[in-house]
Amino acid sequence: MRAVVLHGYGEPDVLKFEDRPEPVSRDTDILIEVHATSVNPVDTKVRKTGGGAARALPLILGYDVSGVVVRCGSRVTQWKAGDEVFAAPNLFRDGANAEYVAIDARSAARKPVSVDHAMAAALPLVCQTAWEALHLRARIQPGQTVLIHAGAGGVGHIAIQLAKLHGCGVITTAGRDESIAFCRDVLRVDEVIDYRTTDFAERARELTNGKGIPVVLDTVGGEVFLKSLDCASVNGQIVTIVGSNTADRGRGLLYRNVTLHYEFMGIPTAQEIEPELPGQILAGIANLVDSGLLKPHVSHRFPLERVADGHRQVETGHTIGKTAILVRP
Amino acid sequence: MRAVVLHGYGEPDVLKFEDRPEPVSRDTDILIEVHATSVNPVDTKVRKTGGGAARALPLILGYDVSGVVVRCGSRVTQWKAGDEVFAAPNLFRDGANAEYVAIDARSAARKPVSVDHAMAAALPLVCQTAWEALHLRARIQPGQTVLIHAGAGGVGHIAIQLAKLHGCGVITTAGRDESIAFCRDVLRVDEVIDYRTTDFAERARELTNGKGIPVVLDTVGGEVFLKSLDCASVNGQIVTIVGSNTADRGRGLLYRNVTLHYEFMGIPTAQEIEPELPGQILAGIANLVDSGLLKPHVSHRFPLERVADGHRQVETGHTIGKTAILVRP
Numbered sequence: 001m002r003a004v005v006l007h008g009y010g011e012p013d014v015l016k017f018e019d020r021p022e023p024v025s026r027d028t029d030i031l032i033e034v035h036a037t038s039v040n041p042v043d044t045k046v047r048k049t050g051g052g053a054a055r056a057l058p059l060i061l062g063y064d065v066s067g068v069v070v071r072c073g074s075r076v077t078q079w080k081a082g083d084e085v086f087a088a089p090n091l092f093r094d095g096a097n098a099e100y101v102a103i104d105a106r107s108a109a110r111k112p113v114s115v116d117h118a119m120a121a122a123l124p125l126v127c128q129t130a131w132e133a134l135h136l137r138a139r140i141q142p143g144q145t146v147l148i149h150a151g152a153g154g155v156g157h158i159a160i161q162l163a164k165l166h167g168c169g170v171i172t173t174a175g176r177d178e179s180i181a182f183c184r185d186v187l188r189v190d191e192v193i194d195y196r197t198t199d200f201a202e203r204a205r206e207l208t209n210g211k212g213i214p215v216v217l218d219t220v221g222g223e224v225f226l227k228s229l230d231c232a233s234v235n236g237q238i239v240t241i242v243g244s245n246t247a248d249r250g251r252g253l254l255y256r257n258v259t260l261h262y263e264f265m266g267i268p269t270a271q272e273i274e275p276e277l278p279g280q281i282l283a284g285i286a287n288l289v290d291s292g293l294l295k296p297h298v299s300h301r302f303p304l305e306r307v308a309d310g311h312r313q314v315e316t317g318h319t320i321g322k323t324a325i326l327v328r329p
Numbered sequence: 330m331r332a333v334v335l336h337g338y339g340e341p342d343v344l345k346f347e348d349r350p351e352p353v354s355r356d357t358d359i360l361i362e363v364h365a366t367s368v369n370p371v372d373t374k375v376r377k378t379g380g381g382a383a384r385a386l387p388l389i390l391g392y393d394v395s396g397v398v399v400r401c402g403s404r405v406t407q408w409k410a411g412d413e414v415f416a417a418p419n420l421f422r423d424g425a426n427a428e429y430v431a432i433d434a435r436s437a438a439r440k441p442v443s444v445d446h447a448m449a450a451a452l453p454l455v456c457q458t459a460w461e462a463l464h465l466r467a468r469i470q471p472g473q474t475v476l477i478h479a480g481a482g483g484v485g486h487i488a489i490q491l492a493k494l495h496g497c498g499v500i501t502t503a504g505r506d507e508s509i510a511f512c513r514d515v516l517r518v519d520e521v522i523d524y525r526t527t528d529f530a531e532r533a534r535e536l537t538n539g540k541g542i543p544v545v546l547d548t549v550g551g552e553v554f555l556k557s558l559d560c561a562s563v564n565g566q567i568v569t570i571v572g573s574n575t576a577d578r579g580r581g582l583l584y585r586n587v588t589l590h591y592e593f594m595g596i597p598t599a600q601e602i603e604p605e606l607p608g609q610i611l612a613g614i615a616n617l618v619d620s621g622l623l624k625p626h627v628s629h630r631f632p633l634e635r636v637a638d639g640h641r642q643v644e645t646g647h648t649i650g651k652t653a654i655l656v657r658p
Binding site: 052053137234235240241242243244245246247248249250251252253254255256257258259260261262263264267268271273 | 590
């Protein structure tokens with residue numbers, strides 16, 4: 001099959017379009033003919049440095065897939081050849097930057113019928129991340145105020161919609177005119193903070209009468225993470241999808257009874273912990289999309305042979321929503 | 330009334346036994362004739378430095394009470410004069426190192442009848458801490474392995490019993506022969522790790538076939554906290570009652586999808602958040618004590634005028650269970 005292969009870590013031009021054998025399937029796997037995948041920040045991190053975990057080279061990136069089942073393992077009962085599915089492939093196996101990908105059958109769900117494969121492939125990783133962060137970790141409640149950083153980004157634009165669907169008030173941060181307009185006019189966020197001109201932590205405290213924010217989703221890290229810790233309320237929940245450290249904030253967190261969740265969606269299932277969970281979440285996501293309640297936003301599309309350009313786009317940090325990769329255009 | 334008063338921060342001899350006016354009661358308060366209180370590490374921290382929060386001097390320490398209701402505020406319906414109650418007084422008002430203390434009526438529960446006031450006063454702060462840490466934060470599940478540090482300590486010896494009552498397997502750490510014997514023979518912990526001779530993180534991984542520990546309760550901080558982060562499993566929960574920082578462990582926590590809870594029991598209620606919660610927890614604790622299922626351990630008793638000796642005892646770090654202060658012997 002044709003695939004984009006990583007033989008060594010580095011800049012986007014290490015990604016090589018070449019022939020590879022079909023993926024090895026397990027008896028709990030489905031083999032999927034890939035129609036579309038996407039680029040997530042985790043692709044660019046693994047490409048650059050391996051992403052901090054032991055991985056054997058060469059490897060194939062691409063941790064989203066929308067496509068058609070072509071073969072089922074002997075223990076797979078819920079799918080048959082011809083089914084259209086979408087899923088987030090295992091972070092520690094070969095991904096979907098290829099004509100075929102093998103994934104655990106339980107991690108897939110029926111592809112939403114109302115969107116094309118490129119739109120469907122924009123969903124799995126960011127939706128699982130946002131769903132797990134808001135519903136399984138922070139356990140958001142109706143009426144709560146949720147601060148979601150980088151609201152125009154991949155995880156951000158989905159998290160905002162999920163929080164609003166649950167009856168939460170949403171505050172978001174953005175730093176470019178285009179991103180601010182997207183958050184305000186397309187996502188219809190209650191309060192968009194322009195972080196170039198406004199201290200978001202101060203503004204967040206002001207908006208909550210000094211009480212601070214009960215739920216913060218940090219997708220940025222660094223100073224944004226630390227200031228998020230500072231503006232969390234008593235009993236506040238902070239979910240970070242970046243591996244930031246608390247610096248010297250521990251005592252403050254104790255005095256506000258704060259909980260800090262480190263969320264990395266693919267880790268448990270990669271270790272066969274709760275293998276049914278991703279498919280269940282994505283089945284719900286497909287329902288939301290087909291009901292018109294959740295809309296992925298794809299701002300860039302590249303063919304598979306130009307996946308390196310997709311990486312370059314994601315690495316600008318300026319993508320509205322997602323960057324899709326078309327494998328069978 | 331007679332009280333032990335703090336006029337300035339420092340060593341135990343700053344605690345002065347003297348006459349003070351009766352506490353000011355609010356209309357949601359009960360005024361309690363104090364029979365016993367206890368010394369917790371938070372008393373010694375506030376005495377030494379103020380404990381990191383703004384407090385007006387002079388103040389009265391003592392964040393546990395067992396005693397008798399003498400007067401009820403106009404909005405109090407659930408108590409009457411003569412009722413025997415126990416509670417953890419508000420951390421930001423005058424405490425129970427005195428003949429009388431005023432507390433929010435909702436934070437109290439009926440005193441367990443099967444134990445004396447000194448035993449009852451050993452319970453509130455450590456039981457609320459352990460209950461909130463295990464049940465409200467980590468949401469322990471039957472069959473889970475829970476690592477509880479300093480199992481012979483105030484919070485530790487209660488947390489061990491609560492985790493066992495919930496069907497958890499318990500591992501604890503201790504570092505003196507007397508503490509180890511108490512954990513093994515009195516608390517009947519499944520596995521007591523002598524931290525003088527054994528690396529607890531290594532042993533914890535060994536006991537879980539390399540998977541790590543799903544729930545850790547850290548009552549120690551510093552290196553113990555950092556090594557606790559290191560031995561938490563995928564989806565692991567760490568509860569710390571000390572304001573420790575993550576140092577450089579953020580990335581590892583992300584790669585194991587870990588949640589880190591900072592637990593300080595008195596903070597929400599001091600801010601009128603969930604004011605019913607402490608009383609509800611303590612009502613359950615009283616039932617457990619009167620059923621013989623939960624046993625506080627009081628190793629030292631001092632009269633109120635010797636509360637400074639109680640502080641010295643707690644500051645050794647070598648107390649088995651609790652240090653009680655008898656106000657009406």
